[in-house]
Amino acid sequence: MNYRHAYHAGNFADCMKHALLVSLIGSFLRKPTPFMVLDTHAGIGRYDLHSPEAEKTAEWKEGIGRLEHEGPDSPLAPWLDLVRKAGGPRFYPGSPLLASLMLREQDQLICCEKHPEDKRTLYSLFARTPNVQVHERDAYESLRALLPPAQARRGLVLMDPPFEEPNEFDRMAQGLHTIQQRFAPAVVALWYPIKHRTPVRTFEHALMDAGTRDVLTAELLMRPPRPRPAEWRRLMVIKPPYGFAQEAQVLLDRLRTTLGAFESTVTTLIPE
Template structure:
């Protein structure tokens, strides 16, 4: 377990992932019934952008650093608003020093009746996570293998909720495990929303992952991808994607309306772009 998210916190991929997470949470909060968030690979929750790790890569300057304080087109300002509210809460003196990871965004956007289970296997990171969530109501930190956590944490008693699976992609076979986890999670909690993240690095691996998920029998899977320059070239991560199972109604249209403006803001070289489409719609594809 070498991956430390502190090097990447607030980068372009976090912006899209966290903006979508915040929108999904807001939508889950429209109905009164309590929901549960399960975050299988949670990270440390709160990142210091002036810290050593963030400073060594400077990745956040090409992500959240381009957004906070920028004059955003209205469609983008509206789309990013729930996420930006949490970023602002963490920086009460203005500016941008602290950045919220997925569990802290969930802790801040869930309501009193909702629950968060944030799981992080790395012992030191789990301690930091515990500290980041100290004082937040109905938030529980666990230190299980995230791939197994789905088995013990789903289905939630509330029967409403969101599963976030955001692995580090540092080991072989993680795309396969991700597809298997989606199927297992759906078997246990078919009506739940799922949000899974993947890098756009190895085009063949991504194609096989999509094919496996599409052939699994799962339906209502929205695919959202963004690349800030042409992918497939050497160097740092150029693009990332998310699959959303059972996304809130019309989220696809909201994303499609806002994403081009976000890509324009985050572009970092030739060939930036995005895609929003249904990997599988209401009906599973025929064999």
């Protein structure tokens, strides 16, 4: 079965990922020089939370549904302002739409989506946005084809695979190697589930063995892992911008409080 994000849009994991993504992109805005964002698994860009798919699971009610009344003093406000600008909370923006709303004229967003129908939807969303490109490409092939960017020396690569394939961690590790070879200055954000610890440990040890440095992880755990296993999400950031670790902890702590989560952590996995 193909993963379709419409069933999960706006859930706690989306809220975590997107709040941190907005913080990462915001760090690029501190300088006037252009930057590029490459979203390798872009999806359709915007999700109707009143759709049959979203209503079937209703996961958004325990995510964005509990955050829509956050005030302007909340650390989540920069992200939530963009959600509202995109038509949220009903029309919930995915990572490509959030990124596009933060671009300046000199910046660029490149979106890759392998699913033909989803690619067409995404293309329609950005048809009148000149600094956004949409490609129907395999995510990992796009790293070889589209990096380094032609007009920017700074950039963020977001890899958010659906984990339909059993070798996804191996593909991510190879993809990271490609990024480091072709666009070494890039900040890289890797988003992945933790269902079983062994594949995650193997993946992270492979990065260490490959000489990857300056790596942090951010996690939001909704319930204790015992007495039964808990699935949670981890955002790994390689070459995080200055101050991101502290800002990420503030964002996660606010999400933990508002969503009633169990634990929020930001950890240096590999030092510089």
